[in-house]
Amino acid sequence: MRPSPGRPTWLEIDLNALAHNLGVARQQVGADCALYPVVKADAYGLGAVAVTRALRTAGAQGFCVAMAEEAHKLRANGIDLPIVLLSGFIPGLEHQVIAMELEPVIFDLEAARRLSQLRGSAAPAIPVHVKIDTGMGRVGFPARDLCAVMAQLDALPGIRVDSIVSHLAWSDEAAGAETTRQQLHRLHQAIAQLGPRATSLRRSLANSGGLLGHPATRLDWVRPGIMLYGASPFYPHSNFAAEGLRPVVRWVTHILSIRQVTAGTALGYGHEFVTPRAARIALLPVGYADGYARMLKGRAQILTHGQRAPVVGRISMDLTLVDVTDIPAAKTGSRVTLLGAEGDGFIGVEEMADWMETIPYEVLCRLGARVPRHYTPDLP
Ligand SMILES: Cc1ncc(COP(=O)(O)O)c(C=O)c1O
Incomplete structure (x- = not known):
């Protein structure tokens, strides 16, 4: 890789x-x-x-x-x-x-x-x-x-x-x-x-x-x-695993920085999310220009250090905020999985489609052109 x-x-x-x-x-x-x-x-x-x-x-x-x-x-x-x-x-x-x-x-x-x-x-x-x-x-x-x-x-x-x-x-x-x-x-x-x-x-x-x-x-x-x-055409009535299929895509990013904020802090455009408690908020270098859709706001979760954390506030063009208060190991540079497996956790295109109120086809087709694709095994 x-x-x-x-x-x-x-x-x-x-x-x-x-x-x-x-x-x-x-x-x-x-x-x-x-x-x-x-x-x-x-x-x-x-x-x-x-x-x-x-x-x-x-x-x-x-x-x-x-x-x-x-x-x-x-x-x-x-x-x-x-x-x-x-x-x-x-x-x-x-x-x-x-x-x-x-x-x-x-x-x-x-x-x-x-x-x-x-x-x-x-x-x-x-x-x-x-x-x-x-x-x-x-x-x-x-x-x-x-x-x-x-x-x-x-x-x-x-x-x-x-x-x-x-x-x-x-x-x-x-x-x-x-x-x-x-x-x-x-x-x-x-x-x-x-x-x-x-x-x-x-x-x-x-x-x-x-x-x-x-x-x-x-x-x-x-x-x-x-x-x-790697998605079932029958989702949500079936899923990839039930059809014997394997997930093909993993979408990875990294924590750009972390801020400690007090309870009552308004986050991001429109101040749509206000922290209910003191929180550690991680900044991810990914946004809707990459295909991480605005629809994911308030619904999506990410995986880091094998644990799930919620996306908070509005997703902007290049940046997304995540509440990692409950993941003390999360730090600047930590790997984040938006789609795919990490540790025992897994976020599939099918689950992301639910969050986006769409079908897995659209999740895949909207993956942004500016996100590099890497292949395993490596291409010749
Ligand atoms: C004519 C035609 N055949 C086959 C397919 C493949 O469909 P699926 O991705 O559901 O297997 C498509 C996809 O839209 C199509 O338009």
């Missing part, structure tokens, strides 16, 4: 835990289903290049990103596995799709025509993935139109439909089980209407929730995201 010079706050990303979590996915889907981890949004904030390399070594067979810019970063760093563009591409980006050999998800015929026109019939055809809306209500051709859509796509030179894909709307809660069943049924029905044409097509439906909770949705290739990063 190499802390950044001059930076008292960093993220430690455990690549072995990431590989373990991919192994959980592999165990669930078996050998015949391909794993295409979702590494969009900088691999949910953890650093797409390092994460993607580690997942490739651990057995990923392709990757999914949202947009061409994200794919560019991966290709520029030597990732040569298939990259699926989940959110398609706007006019003007066809050149990039072709140059980087990306595999776009297609949900409008115009995009397919643009790509076909540029590719022409001479070159090897570009694999594309046709998205149908089986109930998510967001993007995709209506499932009932699949036959007509396929007829048009098959007539276009330069592109080749690799798979039919759809996305689950409610795979993360027991209440959504019927919706998931209906979505799977609509996908099967739409594909069945293609007759013999269907035999050469792959199918993909499952995200983490589908993969872990609805075995029938696994099909030919899956798109796990959040489970790889």
Whole structure:
């Protein structure tokens, strides 16, 4: 581990835990289903290049990103596995799709025509993935139109439909089980209407929730995201440990200074917190510019010397206050864990999501760009 010079706050990303979590996915889907981890949004904030390399070594067979810019970063760093563009591409980006050999998800015929026109019939055809809306209500051709859509796509030179894909709307809660069943049924029905044409097509439906909770949705290739990063898609109904997943992120900072204050001292912006007793208040060099959200005020705890201490007062852009009165060992320079394990204590992304009234996905995606990411084992 190499802390950044001059930076008292960093993220430690455990690549072995990431590989373990991919192994959980592999165990669930078996050998015949391909794993295409979702590494969009900088691999949910953890650093797409390092994460993607580690997942490739651990057995990923392709990757999914949202947009061409994200794919560019991966290709520029030597990732040569298939990259699926989940959110398609706007006019003007066809050149990039072709140059980087990306595999776009297609949900409008115009995009397919643009790509076909540029590719022409001479070159090897570009694999594309046709998205149908089986109930998510967001993007995709209506499932009932699949036959007509396929007829048009098959007539276009330069592109080749690799798979039919759809996305689950409610795979993360027991209440959504019927919706998931209906979505799977609509996908099967739409594909069945293609007759013999269907035999050469792959199918993909499952995200983490589908993969872990609805075995029938696994099909030919899956798109796990959040489970790889150490959180359960079913939280709060389950958690990472119950799913056999390992936490991947640890967020570390250090006490910048400690002040002894008297009872009745108002702390920070808006004087929102007033000490009810004489207190030792630690100053942490981390704030909302780092992704330590203002929502955490009055709710979050940190770990230092293996004990929990509460965040007090408003969180500011670069600084946060913590009441360490009950932790006499805490001193300037003491290590503080905002997320992850310390001693017997543990603060997970799931717990932090509760404090922020959000989901673990958002906790990870909001980890600030200025917080350095360090990886174990060290990157080559
Ligand atoms: C189309 C698509 N597939 C798969 C995923 C991965 O979902 P999860 O992180 O829940 O596994 C996402 C994430 O938003 C997505 O948009």
